[in-house]
Amino acid sequence: MENIELLKQLEELHKISGCLEVNREGREEMLALVSGYSNDFIDSLTSIPGFDQQKPEGLAINDCAQPLGDLLKLYHSQVAMNGINGASGTHLGYIPGGGLFTSALADYLAAITNPHTGVYYASPGAVTIENEVVEWLKRVFNFPSSSVGNLTSGGSISMLIAFTAARDNHGIKGDKITRSVVYISEQVHHSVHKALRIIGLEDIIIRYVDLDSGHRIKTEALKSAVAEDVANGFNPFMVVGTAGTTDTGAVDPLDDIADVAQLHGMWYHVDAAYGGFFIMTSKKHLFKGLERADSLVVDPHKGLSIPFGLGGVLVKNKEAVLHSNHYVANYMQDAVMDELVQSPSNVSPELTRHFRALRLWLPLQLHGIEPFVASLEEKLLLIKYFRNELVRMGFEVAPEPDLSVSYFRYPFNIDADAKNHQLMDAIHADGDVFLSSSIIDGRYVIRIALLSFRTKKDTVDRALAMIERCLKRIES
Numbered sequence: 001m002e003n004i005e006l007l008k009q010l011e012e013l014h015k016i017s018g019c020l021e022v023n024r025e026g027r028e029e030m031l032a033l034v035s036g037y038s039n040d041f042i043d044s045l046t047s048i049p050g051f052d053q054q055k056p057e058g059l060a061i062n063d064c065a066q067p068l069g070d071l072l073k074l075y076h077s078q079v080a081m082n083g084i085n086g087a088s089g090t091h092l093g094y095i096p097g098g099g100l101f102t103s104a105l106a107d108y109l110a111a112i113t114n115p116h117t118g119v120y121y122a123s124p125g126a127v128t129i130e131n132e133v134v135e136w137l138k139r140v141f142n143f144p145s146s147s148v149g150n151l152t153s154g155g156s157i158s159m160l161i162a163f164t165a166a167r168d169n170h171g172i173k174g175d176k177i178t179r180s181v182v183y184i185s186e187q188v189h190h191s192v193h194k195a196l197r198i199i200g201l202e203d204i205i206i207r208y209v210d211l212d213s214g215h216r217i218k219t220e221a222l223k224s225a226v227a228e229d230v231a232n233g234f235n236p237f238m239v240v241g242t243a244g245t246t247d248t249g250a251v252d253p254l255d256d257i258a259d260v261a262q263l264h265g266m267w268y269h270v271d272a273a274y275g276g277f278f279i280m281t282s283k284k285h286l287f288k289g290l291e292r293a294d295s296l297v298v299d300p301h302k303g304l305s306i307p308f309g310l311g312g313v314l315v316k317n318k319e320a321v322l323h324s325n326h327y328v329a330n331y332m333q334d335a336v337m338d339e340l341v342q343s344p345s346n347v348s349p350e351l352t353r354h355f356r357a358l359r360l361w362l363p364l365q366l367h368g369i370e371p372f373v374a375s376l377e378e379k380l381l382l383i384k385y386f387r388n389e390l391v392r393m394g395f396e397v398a399p400e401p402d403l404s405v406s407y408f409r410y411p412f413n414i415d416a417d418a419k420n421h422q423l424m425d426a427i428h429a430d431g432d433v434f435l436s437s438s439i440i441d442g443r444y445v446i447r448i449a450l451l452s453f454r455t456k457k458d459t460v461d462r463a464l465a466m467i468e469r470c471l472k473r474i475e476s
């Protein structure tokens, strides 16, 4: 092809592709629309329902250009107002999310500048921010600065990194898999089971350790289970403690579990995905011993109200993490190792990745830590307030929770399980505030979880009014 012809074709193509670089005027217009929408949405959060569900429509891609205004309307009706409102303080089910505005700004900046955060060389500044956030996590959780960490998309992926390091450090492969034992609580999050399966440990032996009335692991039961396994020639490999169980908000006796793990040379993993950041509050004493864990999972997208997509993992044994994620690691000297762990891609399965540290770094720098701690302290008081009110209304409540998750049920005289289920259905149909349910000790219960910075006394009062309304509805 002659260059003349080629240049003509390039010009034609540019006429079509050029719109991908939106010009300044266009950018200002789009930003104004998005900014207006965001402001209206945030302002509406205190009044709109926490839950509604419809089958989404009109979301298929039809390959032709449409105006942003129309797409925002579609987004609002089919996405933002559909399902559990993840940005609302009225999301009190499962484990609530948050959605800090300042994190959204960080995501915007990260996407605009698009640094590659897999490798230090590619973006020393962005990777330093990734590493500074990891250093901050080490300080918050009293992990030694020699440990390694990574910011992931969430707790489940963090768990994979931690468990893979555990597996490789203990050489759990081949015949050893079916002789090795993992000790967990019935209340462990299902991502623990999932992670074991994904990393090839499906056939490992799982022992459920007895729990006390507050749903915490009984250390004595753990001790005897391990002793029995040792006597029978099994290999006690790992014990998982939870700092804030999803269903009941219980914190296992972390320090006592650490003793047992240490005595038997087991890998000690602590899952603090939900409860971890309460270590900064008046509940600090419950977390004693967490710093003795070999690996730790935390979720800033839960306890710090960061929008979904930010988890963290800390692992003490650098070699183990590098072995799994960087294959020449075994032959590396310390100095080289320090350089290696500087790049996130050497300590996680990801290479090219979202610059996700910024969504925590920017809010921490803008607000300081104090408001985050105060928000968590608020939740600890609000759960007490909620439970006191429920008792006054005649409900049965769970044992005093360690953190900000609790459960309750109404003592119906007959068919209590079915009736509480009915009450849950009525609450979902009402939808003003979102709660979820569970089966605990074989009984149907309704759960409440308080965590978001947007959850305030008003929200809890709305929940109480809704529960009262729904109870009347099903009793009539």
Ligand SMILES: *Cc1c(COP(=O)(O)O)cnc(C)c1O
Binding pocket: 095, 153, 154, 155, 156, 157, 189, 191, 242, 244, 245, 246, 271, 272, 273, 274, 299, 311
């Ligand atoms: C939410 C949660 C997880 C899983 O984390 P994701 O971020 O949802 O992947 C693991 N453990 C506990 C205790 C949790 O609450």
